[in-house]
Amino acid sequence: MTDRSEILSNASSAALFAYGTLQIDAVLATLIGRIPPTTPAQLPGWRVVRLQGRPYPGLVRDDAHTAVGLLLTDLTPDEWRLLDRFEDPDYELEQVTVQTGAGAWVYAWPKEFEDLEWNLRAFEAEELPRYVTRCAAWLERDRNRV
Numbered sequence: 001m002t003d004r005s006e007i008l009s010n011a012s013s014a015a016l017f018a019y020g021t022l023q024i025d026a027v028l029a030t031l032i033g034r035i036p037p038t039t040p041a042q043l044p045g046w047r048v049v050r051l052q053g054r055p056y057p058g059l060v061r062d063d064a065h066t067a068v069g070l071l072l073t074d075l076t077p078d079e080w081r082l083l084d085r086f087e088d089p090d091y092e093l094e095q096v097t098v099q100t101g102a103g104a105w106v107y108a109w110p111k112e113f114e115d116l117e118w119n120l121r122a123f124e125a126e127e128l129p130r131y132v133t134r135c136a137a138w139l140e141r142d143r144n145r146v
Contacts, residue, residue: 014075014104014105015071015072015103016071016072016075016080016083016105016106017043017071017072017096017104017106018038018070018071019046019067019106020056020057020069020120021055021057023038023070024128027131030139031083031086031139032079032082036072036074036075036079037072037073037074038070038073039071040069040070040071041098041100041102042067042068042099043066043067043068043069043099043106044099045066046062046065046066046067046106047060047117048067048068048117049114049116050114051114052113055123055127055130055131056088057118058109058113059106059108060109071098086138086142090109090111091107091108091109091110092107093107093108094108
């Protein structure tokens with residue numbers, strides 16, 4: 001695990017590999033107020049899995065799989081800090097290399113998980129409106145905290 005404060009201090013030049021809810025424009029727009037530049041990306045040796053009792057997924061090492069997601073670029077340091085506060089504290093921020101050779105940071109899941117794939121399209125169809133409402137409520141609490 002890498003010290004998040006060190007990463008976040010130099011974050012404006014780093015990409016974030018988004019494999020779950022941060023791939024969704026409505027979630028990004030709710031949290032950071034904009035859609036940053038994105039590039040489709042694949043991450044060999046990793047798998048996106050369901051997490052027990054959570055609508056969002058985890059990313060776990062698995063040599064037999066390749067995770068599909070987006071590289072988010074041009075995030076400001078403030079956006080990085082906000083996303084870091086938003087992410088479950090159980091995630092570990094790790095540096096990875098996507099299939100194109102580009103470096104990125106990713107929120108990896110170090111704990112137990114369901115041995116089932118997380119499905120982005122199913123999430124969008126079944127959970128997205130409630131999740132965006134939840135994100136907006138979290139953002140309001142976060143603003144009042146600061």
